[in-house]
Amino acid sequence: MRISVKALRGQQFPAVLLLIAAGLGLLFANLPAHDSIAEVLDFRLGIPGTAVDHSIADWIADGLLAVFFLMVAIELRHELTHGELDSLHKAAQPAVAAAGGVLVPIAVYLLIAGGPETASGWPIPTATDIAFALGVLAMFGRGLPSTVRVFLLALAILDDIIGIVFIAVLFAHDVQWGLLLLAVVAVGAFAILSRMLGRSGHWLIVLLMIVAGVAAWVLVSESGVHATIAGVMLGLVMSPVPAERTRHALEPWVNGIILPMFAFAAAFVVIPQVGGDGLSPAFWAILIALPVGKVIGITLFGWAAMQVRPKGQPPALVLPDLLAAGVLGGIGFTVSLLLANLAFDADPGIRDQAILGVLGGSLIALALSAVVVGARARHYRSLGKAAS
16 A cells, blocks of 8 residues: 555656556446447436535536645646745746747637637647656656756646636636635635634544535535636645645545546546548647647747846756646646547537547647657666766
């Protein structure tokens, strides 16, 4: 058990597990077992006394994924206050590169799929899956300088911020401000309780925090804002020490159960029985924008940021390492799958093709990453041998 938990806290195994879960979801969706699994995913469960009534698939995407976003927000707050983004100097180059990694994929997407039926999918190729990217880096990047991992981590976190903003702003519908205000009150109570931990009544405080957190989730869900934003709000306001303990406790569960379940459910898509001309422009736009738009945007914008750095300051990353970070950034996966579900919620046909585009584009980026990152790692290992 100790070994398995250690593996789930690592970088390589969770990435492999995600890939397997997505592959199984796509496989079972196209086998005779499809109908039985679809019935399970469509089975509805509600919270007594509330209007909350979701299918199991929605509970995974709205409920369990909120726990993942809670962890993301905890890490985000740490990086903004004590980590790799705690100063303008540290954040400048990854911030500019992240901007390129968002703007260029959007442009590529709209160029291909800017029609009225598919234009709403433009946020989908803007995300970077931090678990996958760091997993590939761990598998193929032995020998790379730590600056590459730090840069990629900062880049992915900034991408997460952008993705969270997209989810909160673009996919809110018929917002009920009264309920949202009550959610903010619940989040405030959660924040206060988290700062009381360590005093008398420790377990009672933990229980009250859970109640406040669930209340915040229900209120955000019912307000018309996507429920995962509740996880973000709770993670950002939580006191640092209990936040880190919470992240550490949740990490194996998120990596080992929550994200694989989401990957399976999101990838549970029937492959369309059509020729190349019959596929939606959204499919092709995402398929190209993730591996190509991300590489171009991150590399060019990151390189431009290097050119305007203060005189005498060494670059954070050289151009070939920026390219390696760019191909890693094209692995959209988790957040891109969520954005695909949200962007085309009203059109299941285009939604399923968009999900296939996310899976295909991420796999292309993953394969390119293995080649480029491996080549850079061999280069640095050879430099190390020559120096010794």
